[in-house]
Amino acid sequence: QQQVKQSPQSLIVQKGGISIINCAYENTAFDYFPWYQQFPGKGPALLIAIRPDVSEKKEGRFTISFNKSAKQFSLHIMDSQPGDSATYFCAASRLGSARQLTFGSGTQLTVLP
Amino acid sequence: DGGITQSPKYLFRKEGQNVTLSCEQNLNHDAMYWYRQDPGQGLRLIYYSQIVNDFQKGDIAEGYSVSREKKESFPLTVTSAQKNPTAFYLCASTRRGDTGELFFGEGSRLTVL
Numbered sequence: 001q002q003q004v005k006q007s008p009q010s011l012i013v014q015k016g017g018i019s020i021i022n023c024a025y026e027n028t029a030f031d032y033f034p035w036y037q038q039f040p041g042k043g044p045a046l047l048i049a050i051r052p053d054v055s056e057k058k059e060g061r062f063t064i065s066f067n068k069s070a071k072q073f074s075l076h077i078m079d080s081q082p083g084d085s086a087t088y089f090c091a092a093s094r095l096g097s098a099r100q101l102t103f104g105s106g107t108q109l110t111v112l113p
Numbered sequence: 114d115g116g117i118t119q120s121p122k123y124l125f126r127k128e129g130q131n132v133t134l135s136c137e138q139n140l141n142h143d144a145m146y147w148y149r150q151d152p153g154q155g156l157r158l159i160y161y162s163q164i165v166n167d168f169q170k171g172d173i174a175e176g177y178s179v180s181r182e183k184k185e186s187f188p189l190t191v192t193s194a195q196k197n198p199t200a201f202y203l204c205a206s207t208r209r210g211d212t213g214e215l216f217f218g219e220g221s222r223l224t225v226l
Binding site: 004006009032034036041042043044045046049089091093096097098099101102103104105106 | 117144146153154155156157158161163169171203205207212213214215217218219220
């Protein structure tokens with residue numbers, strides 16, 4: 001079973017702090033690594049994604065860091081805001097194919113005001 | 114606005130009953146998917162369909178059935194054979210060419226009494 005292991009399960013951060021969520025994968029053939037954000041009672045939405053040809057991708061306050069040799073990638077949320085409180089899922093797939101996506105177990109982020 | 118509509122949002126079912134969850138999209142997307150979400154677990158793929166009148170089993174298809182008679186519609190039936198059907202069900206779609214980005218509906222929460 002191809003797995004993506006995500007940690008921590010839950011995270012509490014003060015407003016303005018940095019939130020860091022980590023994921024590790026096993027299959028070296030994975031070549032697409034997205035992060036999804038899910039608010040309570042809603043479906044997930046793509047937040048940011050990275051391919052293994054780069055080590056970092058930044059979009060606003062959200063950054064993915066990718067370490068190919070360690071088979072790890074992480075999401076950093078700078079200047080965390082209460083509106084960032086949500087569940088975050090990492091995922092990975094071969095060939096960048098949605099039908100082959102393997103999801104992590106999710107991290108519930110709470111940003112305190 | 115284009116999007117994915119799932120109904121009902123909440124559904125209660127007695128043991129031994131089949132139930133059908135609706136998923137309609139007006140994004141003109143070719144591929145559609147059904148995922149199951151359980152607390153503390155990632156999203157797991159039940160079924161997917163890349164074109165009309167064709168669908169494939171995902172990782173946890175046992176106890177579920179689908180149909181794809183129209184491009185816009187991909188209903189999921191949770192049968193009485195599903196041992197643990199209480200969960201949050203998410204429908205998703207992808208653009209032509211399957212770039213990897215999933216567009217999700219808001220989900221249907223099924224509770225078996």
